[in-house]
Amino acid sequence: MDYTILVGGAAGQGLDTFANIMEKIIKRCGYHVFTYRDYMSRVRGGHNFVQIRFSDKEIYSFKDKLDLILALNKESYILHKERLKADGVIISHEELDEERHIKLPIDEIKKKIKNHKVLNTVGMGVILKYFGLPLNTGREVLESVIRKKYIEDNIIALTEGYNLIESKYELPVEKDEKIIINGNNALALGAIAAGCKLYCGYPMTPSTSLLTYISSKSNEMGIVVDQVEDEIAALNMALGASYAGVRAMTASSGGGFALMVEALSFAGILEVPIVIVNAQRVGPATGMATRTEQSDLRFVIHAGHGEFPRMVIALRDPEDAFYQTARAFNIADKYQIPVIILTDLYLADYSKTIKPFDYNRISIKRYIDREVKGKYKKYEITDSGISKRIIPGKIEGQIVIGDSHEHDEYGHITEDPDLRTEMVLKRMRKLEGLKEELEEPWLIGDKEPEYLIVCWGSTYGAVKEAVDRLNEEGISVGALVFGDIWPFPTKQLMNIGEKAKAIIDVEQNATAQLDSIIREETPFEADYKILKFNGRPFNGDEVYNRIKSIFNEK
Amino acid sequence: MTCKYELYEPAWCPGCGNYMIRTALKMALEELEIKPHEVVIVSGIGQAAKMPHYISVNGFNGLHGRAIPPAIGVKMANKELHVIVESGDGDTYGEGGNHFIHGIRRNIDIAHFVHNNQIYGLTKGQASPTTAMGQITTLQFDGVKVEPLNPLALALTMGAGFVARGFSGDIPHLVALMKEAIKYKGYALVDILQPCVVWNRVNTFSWYKNRVYHLPESYDYTNKEEAMKKALEFGDRIPIGVIYKEEKETYLDRFDFIKNGPPLVDVELNPLDAEKLLEEFR
The missing domain is CATH 3.40.920.10 (Pyruvate-ferredoxin oxidoreductase, PFOR, domain III)
Incomplete structure (x- = not known):
């Protein structure tokens, strides 16, 4: 039924x-x-x-x-x-x-x-x-x-x-143990479970419901929610709070994220953990405020002047939103980097029944040191690129200097060419550790498919239904659904892509941004592209039909 | 641990007003017996904004114009820290104007020391928001064509609870102002007049010296109308001192869990505490 x-x-x-x-x-x-x-x-x-x-x-x-x-x-x-x-x-x-x-x-x-x-x-x-x-x-x-x-x-x-009409159906009633939740509420619950204590933001569809939901829990959960004057203030404020030791988050859509870009770059050199959500909608500029798109992938990967490590996680469904958001805080804390969560209007708003979240699966790892030997170096050069983190005010006699300039190990301004080189390499070395703990994309459908679909984020549901139907018809189709998307995890794709006859890229944008990353990071490229950018989301029927039409053309 | 502050070699020009402001800051903090690790100086970009590099305190040297938002973030995260913003006139009133306005609305407990030399120093001599109309600069060749911003009057109209003006050439007076601002519960603005010895040939040390005068003992800083008159007095005579002061509820006192609880940074985090939120989705 x-x-x-x-x-x-x-x-x-x-x-x-x-x-x-x-x-x-x-x-x-x-x-x-x-x-x-x-x-x-x-x-x-x-x-x-x-x-x-x-x-x-x-x-x-x-x-x-x-x-x-x-x-x-x-x-x-x-x-x-x-x-x-x-x-x-x-x-x-x-x-x-x-x-x-x-x-x-x-x-x-x-x-x-x-x-x-x-x-x-x-x-x-x-x-x-x-x-x-x-x-x-x-x-x-x-x-x-x-x-x-x-x-x-x-x-x-x-x-x-x-009492007005007669029944057409007599549907049975079953035991219910599920929750029903949309992507943004699941994301918010993930952030709260992870101990986010400061959320600042400026209203912008489709991120506003995060601000609203967390605000509604502010007193109950002891979370400061600040409706800031603009998104520039939002990210800078969150960085200040994170520097001072609390988990902080901000969110917007593409336009607001654009205003945060200067501070994103700052986060890169400041080396303070931060979680930033971009709930994508149709762009460019104001675009269509209540319509969906996946067109900010390239934007968030590259946003910010200068070079610095970051992580980008795309959310695939409400369940993923909860667990990945909580994980994002741990990764941000571990590497002292910005972690960008990419969601979109469709996922923000659709609701789905799922198993209740398992809060025992959430761990909070802060990577904060309570003592240091000698004079503290906020930017100590290490093999992992990660320096010890202490919280200002918590160790008598120690001070913490965060700086937007290039700096020495203590955080003081430098223009020394060798030190500059060392500092860039120190920061970029974090990517080596980060790459080791990337989660490979979900593989759904056939495990060794003839036709390999690649997609990311919220298209998961539509692709899942299409793949299931095609598999039922005996067609060998599988899909890799990327969640962790920057740095780009390549292992799974390298294995399966080699054996596939053709790769089909499914994305809600005009320029096949995932495919462009695949071309950059692997020897593969999509043979077919199923793209949509009219502001309306894919559903299972449409993805199914468009894949079928590829087969019919052959 | 003593309350002694170390000073580091600055990259300021000889004769810059910043030296005196730093001396006053050091004295104020030492006299208040605040330990260096209990203070965070947040700054933006500009010569003034280099302050956290030149005195041994916690420092957050952020982006141009963006000192106030992270200062608010720091204070919200840890109400026990003394948060001081040090930035220039361009940083605060120009690039950061929006944050300045909305920072005042919050009335969060930070002391804001604006090094106001009425010119851009770091970028070499362009007009700042407080440069006088008609003044020739390295960019405004035939004179500034826009009206200057009056920071004290603006702060008063925005409802700031502590509005003061100091002068880098009067250190004992400035130390007293800084101490009062740091002790004040709420947002405290101290606009500090300061010569730029290289780029501002109009508002020189003697220009300020000849104009500033101490507000008299009899001056009533709780009278907002009088305060506005004093805020607007900027010409042949320039008053320095606390221009306006009132007790106001601070931003953080509006959050019960902060007012009556530990600093946010000290809250134990446990995911299971949040599990109850699932109920409304069942």
């Missing part, structure tokens, strides 16, 4: 709240859920929609075909009716010339429900009944998430909706 519900309406009609509650109700009935959110950059009006897909098997992406449309306005019907399955249904209070329409008697409902703000909840009741899911689960979820004074009105609305 595999069903998709679409809820469409204008901005301001409460779609997000609807989706957050509805997905949780279905999850609590024991199903795997995947919710895709498509919204415009406006506060009121326009057209937004949410697609809630659910199944008894794990799902990784959204579907093109729909089983049910809840149209909060007529436009939602017009825009999506072509995607409705023949046996699907449209639920709406609007007058529609449509056989599959179940018309909601809105005037009667309004008479019964005084609080018109809860009318959307009627739709939830209708959906539950349509699939034969229990009213009680709906009620329980509402009671757990709605503010107390609105619970009663919502339950009346839910019940009213439930």
Whole structure:
């Protein structure tokens, strides 16, 4: 079984709240859920929609075909009716010339429900009944998430909706032990678990929800959240906090990250650990604020004047977001480098059911020294390139000097040519250790595939579904899904690429940025490129179809 | 451990006002009996911003214009540190103008000593935000065409709780100002007039010396209207001293867990403490 519900309406009609509650109700009935959110950059009006897909098997992406449309306005019907399955249904209070329409008697409902703000909840009741899911689960979820004074009105609305129609399906209810979470919340939980104590940022879609979520936990978890005057301040402030010994993070999208670039370079020479998130959206410049893209890969790898080591980790799904973010803090601390986490609007916003995070898997390693012999050297030249780290103020008689100039081992300005050379080499030597602990990309599908897909970050889910379908058809396809992406891990690709007949690159950008890195770092290059940069994410169906069309052309 | 501060050989020009400011800073810290490891000097870029290299304290020599954000970060991370920002007029009021404005709004407990010589020194003589209209410089060949910024008046309008002006040529007075600023709970701005012996041929040592005067004992620094008058007085006569002072809640006191808890840097980190956050996603 595999069903998709679409809820469409204008901005301001409460779609997000609807989706957050509805997905949780279905999850609590024991199903795997995947919710895709498509919204415009406006506060009121326009057209937004949410697609809630659910199944008894794990799902990784959204579907093109729909089983049910809840149209909060007529436009939602017009825009999506072509995607409705023949046996699907449209639920709406609007007058529609449509056989599959179940018309909601809105005037009667309004008479019964005084609080018109809860009318959307009627739709939830209708959906539950349509699939034969229990009213009680709906009620329980509402009671757990709605503010107390609105619970009663919502339950009346839910019940009213439930009683409006007959069930088409009688879906069983299973035990539920999952969580449902989007990429940004998972990332935030990872940062909090890792002990991030200072988060500063400036609102920018799609990074804003990180700022909002962490702010909502500020007092409970003892995290300072500072809405700074600009992204320049954000990264500089985070660096100050990290220098003084706390784990700090900042996040933005490409435009805000661009403002951080000067300080990113500073982090490189300062040698203070820092975690920076770039939640990509469509560029260049303002681009499309609420649309997705993977076009900042090259940007974050190269951003910053001068040469210095850094690590870039691309997040692949919400589960990955949690564990990799926590890991990013350890790597930043160990090497005293900037670690950049790349996510994107699609992953930031879609939510998916997964196993609850295992907090026992998270370790916090600070690599801080509590004593030093002799006069402390912040930039002591070592074989690993890593110097001892002490915290200012914590050892009497020792001082810590961090500097944006080229400096000597103590942190004082130098223009000495030999020392300069030594310092560059010291910093760059960190890459040797870092390369040793890179995680190779996930290999999915065939382990020795004829056709090797390469992709990175959030395209994982779509590629996973496409690969599974192709494998079921007996086609030898596998995929390498890069998470750690800079320094570029090559071992797995060198092994599998050698044997593959063809390499297919799947990316959400116009210039095949991953492929360009593969060409730079390995003897391979993609034979085929499946690129998309219209601001909308790939899903499994599309990747499947585009791979099939490559085969058909041959 | 004594409260003695070592000084290192600076790369400043002979006769630069920075020497006197450093002397005053050393005296202020020693008289306050603050130990060197308990102080962090955060700076940007410019001649003034080299201060952390020339005195034995913790130093964070950051980017041009960007001294205030990391200073805030340091203080938030460890409220027990004494955080001092040392930077010039270009650094603070030009490149860092936005951070200056928004730093004041926070009222975080840092002392900000601006070495104001009304010119760019490090980049060789261009106008700074405080250079007078019409002044000929190495870049403004027929004179500066924009109005100067008045840092004290700006700080007052932004609601700063401690606004003062000092003069590098009056060390005992400057030491007292610095001590008061370091002790002040909140953001304390001390704009320190200082000659640039190489690049500013207008605002010379004697130019300042002939104009500055101590605010009288009778001056009421809690009166904001009077303070604004004094902030705007910059011509034949220039007042020095505490121009305005009021008790205000500091930024960190607005976070209960910092006000009533240990410094953030001392908080034990345990991932399991965060596991409870999973509940809302079940």
